[in-house]
Amino acid sequence: MIVRDARALIASEIRDLLKVADRPEITSFAGGVPDPSLFPLGDFRAVYSDLMADEAAGRRSLQYSISEGLPALRQWIVDDLASSGAVRSVDNILITCGAQQGLDMLARLLLEPGREIVVEKPSYLGAMQAFSMRRPTYVGVNMDEDGPVVAELEAAFKGGARVAYLAPDFQNPTGRSYSLERRLAVLEIARQHGAVILEDAAYSRLIYDGDALPSLLALDETHGDQNAGTVIQLGTFSKTLVPALRIGWLCAPRPVIERLVLMKQAGDLHVSTINQEVALRAARKLFPAHLGILRDAYRTKRDTMLAALDEFMPDSVTYTRPEGGMFIWLTLPENIDSRQLLEQALVDAQVAFVPGQAFFCDQSGRNTARLSFATEKLDRIRAGIERLALLIRRVHNQ
Ligand SMILES: Cc1ncc(COP(=O)(O)O)c(C=O)c1O
Structure with missing residues (x-):
């Protein structure tokens, strides 16, 4: 049935x-997809051709690789995170098949039937589709101009919820962002209740006005402790390079990454090696221009x-x-x-x-x-x- x-x-x-x-x-x-006329086709042509022209790198990119993801790609992500104020290590990063796989894996790790998960009202449909596979109980939190209503978030955690899925930057579907004060308040409340925040950063680099605000991950200072942290961030190249590569990542405390790596091994071994290699070369070549x-x-x-x-x-x-x-x-x-x-x-x-x-x-x-x-x-x-x-x-x- x-x-x-x-x-x-x-x-x-x-x-x-x-x-x-x-x-x-x-x-x-x-549609919820990027404009294909903005895909850098010529650059991708060159990246693929250079990769296949390189005997050693070409063969490596066609081979199996480790479940965590290519170390060089994870290092690129660590450096990129550091440039926006989030200091983490390669061991905190897992490459996923798009951010969507990260959502699915986190749902399997953190949710079970009836367990509460806090979501924004409204929230990203694809995340709720992933969460719903575990049949959780949703606790919806209303949004005001600055982000989630603090009293409602607090009530959700007081009521027993320990996981919140939040999108502080240019949210899908509303386009709204949180103010800096609200980011700090959200993080503080989650900390007080020992809750974990799943921060969806899918759109955070597509900023059109002013300066970027620090992510929840960046505000969640871990003082170099790879095992610490309240925030698990989901990132992706889908909106900044191309979605078809299916390259996303999770940045999480090490114990979480270790559990997810086992799940990844059991599920699909690893994300396509060649796609990771192409994403890395494309990111090096194309960012930030x-x-x-x-x-x-x-x-x-x-x-x-x-x-x-x-x-x-x-x-x-x-x-x-x-x-x-x-x-x-x-x-x-x-x-x-x-x-x-x-x-x-x-x-x-x-x-x-x-x-x-x-x-x-x-x-x-x-x-x-x-x-x-x-x-x-x-x-x-x-x-x-x-x-x-x-x-x-x-x-x-x-
Ligand atoms: C908010 C949000 N998160 C995650 C995703 C998943 O992205 P991907 O799996 O392509 O990385 C999307 C895709 O549209 C999205 O809008």
Whole structure:
């Protein structure tokens, strides 16, 4: 017998609805993927060709390798983390098949049926899909302008929850970030209760305005003790290089890494050696210049979408103004159900978006929607928002 939870059902209904979103006549704000026109194809061509031209490195990259991941790649990640203030060692890093595998492995390590996990309301659907395989009890925490509501987080930990999944930078689906004060408060509360924070840093490098704030990992000072720490951070090259390499990583205290390495051995031995080698060479070659290219391109798209929302949306619709990432979050008038709106939008406005309900652990948020500005061209972003706004005005006044 196959057990299905309500959120999985909503998610699969939405997937069915969005099957038409790929049609060329549809302007899609539904995707959660990077813009493929920004993939550095020429550089990848050179990286692959140089690798295969190098007899020793080429053969090594086609061989099995250790479950932890290539030491040189882990060292690159350690250096990169250090440059943003998080001092860790190679032994704190495990290479995973995308951050998604990290979420799945952490779910298997930390969750069991009925055990509580704190999630933001709303939260990343893919994380909840991974967690739900362990049938945990979700404790949803509301968000304000600065991050998770402290009193709610505290109540969750007081109620017995010991794991929290949080995304402080340009969250999927809202694009929101935490203030520095809230980061510190969240960390302090977790410490007081002996809880572990799973910090999703998938979008943290896609920052378009101002300076980056320190990650929870960076604020979680371990004083050189590889076994210490309240924060486990998930990182990925999916948004900064290309997702198809499937290279992500976990940064965690050593005892956690040791358990996860055994799990990795049992599951799939290791992440593809050649993909790790290519990711390392591409990162060395392309960073930080490529990040600058991505930031400029996505900033322009974000600005175009925000300008169109400002121009066309009625006052009854509110939306986030993200400083990074790929998403803008709409809150529609109470009487609009965004799943019904999507059905109409696909037909009447040729526009797709993701209804917000699936991102809530308690299936609330019926009048919310996620828009991605990442993949469409500027003129289509503007025209698509204009058509969507017209439809919303019509539906709202009915
Ligand atoms: C917030 C967040 N975390 C993790 C992932 C998983 O990324 P990947 O497995 O490609 O590294 C995604 C993918 O969209 C995401 O949006």
